[in-house]
Amino acid sequence: MKKRLRAGFTFAETLITVALLSIVFLAISGGFVVFTRAYKSITRKANAQVMLSTAIMQVTDDFKNATVYYSSTNAFETSSRGYLVKYVQNSSKGMIVQPFNQSTGEADSTLKEIPLLTKKTNTDNMYTDFSWGDTPCTIATDGTALFDIKIYIRASDDSDKAIEYQEIKVRSNSVVTKY
Amino acid sequence: MKKTWMKKLKSQSGESISEVLIASLVVSLAFVMVLSLIMASQKIIQKTDTTMESYYNARNAFEAGISNSSTGVIQVTSTDAVGAYISQEYENISVQSKTIGTDEYVSFEKAGS
Numbered sequence: 001m002k003k004r005l006r007a008g009f010t011f012a013e014t015l016i017t018v019a020l021l022s023i024v025f026l027a028i029s030g031g032f033v034v035f036t037r038a039y040k041s042i043t044r045k046a047n048a049q050v051m052l053s054t055a056i057m058q059v060t061d062d063f064k065n066a067t068v069y070y071s072s073t074n075a076f077e078t079s080s081r082g083y084l085v086k087y088v089q090n091s092s093k094g095m096i097v098q099p100f101n102q103s104t105g106e107a108d109s110t111l112k113e114i115p116l117l118t119k120k121t122n123t124d125n126m127y128t129d130f131s132w133g134d135t136p137c138t139i140a141t142d143g144t145a146l147f148d149i150k151i152y153i154r155a156s157d158d159s160d161k162a163i164e165y166q167e168i169k170v171r172s173n174s175v176v177t178k179y
Numbered sequence: 180m181k182k183t184w185m186k187k188l189k190s191q192s193g194e195s196i197s198e199v200l201i202a203s204l205v206v207s208l209a210f211v212m213v214l215s216l217i218m219a220s221q222k223i224i225q226k227t228d229t230t231m232e233s234y235y236n237a238r239n240a241f242e243a244g245i246s247n248s249s250t251g252v253i254q255v256t257s258t259d260a261v262g263a264y265i266s267q268e269y270e271n272i273s274v275q276s277k278t279i280g281t282d283e284y285v286s287f288e289k290a291g292s
Contacts, residue, residue, distance in 0.1 A: 031210070035213065035217065038217045038221070039217070042217070042220045042221055042224055045224045045228075046224055046227075049224075049227060049228070049231060052231075053231070056235070140244075146242065146243055164228075166231070166232070166235050167235075167239065168235065168238075168239065169238075169239040169242045169243050170242055171242045171243070171244075
């Protein structure tokens with residue numbers, strides 16, 4: 001029977017192997033971190049684009065069907081909601097469509113406020129934010145109104161950084177009474 | 180199969196340089212493929228961003244009534260000229276055509292082209 005070889009690795013061989021393995025491990029882990037970060041960033045951007053488009057669609061629908069606008073409170077009546085509403089900002093839910101009472105200057109407590117986008121649409125720790133344009137509502141010569149609003153998609157886990165932003169101008173379908 | 184593996188495990192000879200090179204090549208190819216996938220997705224997202232922005236800017240201009248109207252010469256030709264006529268409404272020109280016979284052509288020629 002052949003005698004079993006008892007020679008092991010030299011210390012130098014072991015050291016070189018460990019050094020090489022460390023380099024390979026570092027390269028793989030570095031690549032994995034970069035890959036994960038890139039994947040997350042790409043997914044977030046894509047989700048933000050979807051959220052922005054959905055928010056714009058909702059806002060467009062509201063403004064297209066607007067009939068009355070109050071410049072003092074930026075509240076407006078729209079037939080797509082059926083009552084006087086005002087856009088307000090909520091840090092966790094994003095843009096909220098709040099039923100409004102112009103005479104009291106406060107939210108109409110008899111009606112329930114609803115978020116502009118549903119909870120399921122607010123994906124990836126992102127939420128909608130808005131600010132009115134320089135002239136929120138301009139009445140044209142034919143009586144229709146041109147609404148100007150800026151919509152942001154922000155990430156709550158990234159210092160509320162704006163991932164997507166778009167200024168939107170929407171002309172109403174019918175005559176709008178401005179107070 | 181089991182024998183081949185056992186043979187390989189008991190073998191005292193190392194890997195040849197060509198084997199090592201091919202293995203490195205396969206790993207590099209996989210790495211390049213993953214990288215190109217990330218780059219492609221990033222490009223698509225950026226392109227979508229640009230397209231969305233230009234679309235909404237154009238839509239804003241349209242809604243505000245400040246979009247640029249293109250000027251050009253409208254040329255209407257027909258095998259039977261009786262069937263084609265142009266009517267003008269306000270600042271917009273609308274072209275209407277009637278089908279008399281079998282052939283009718285409506286062509287738009289951009290000014291300066």
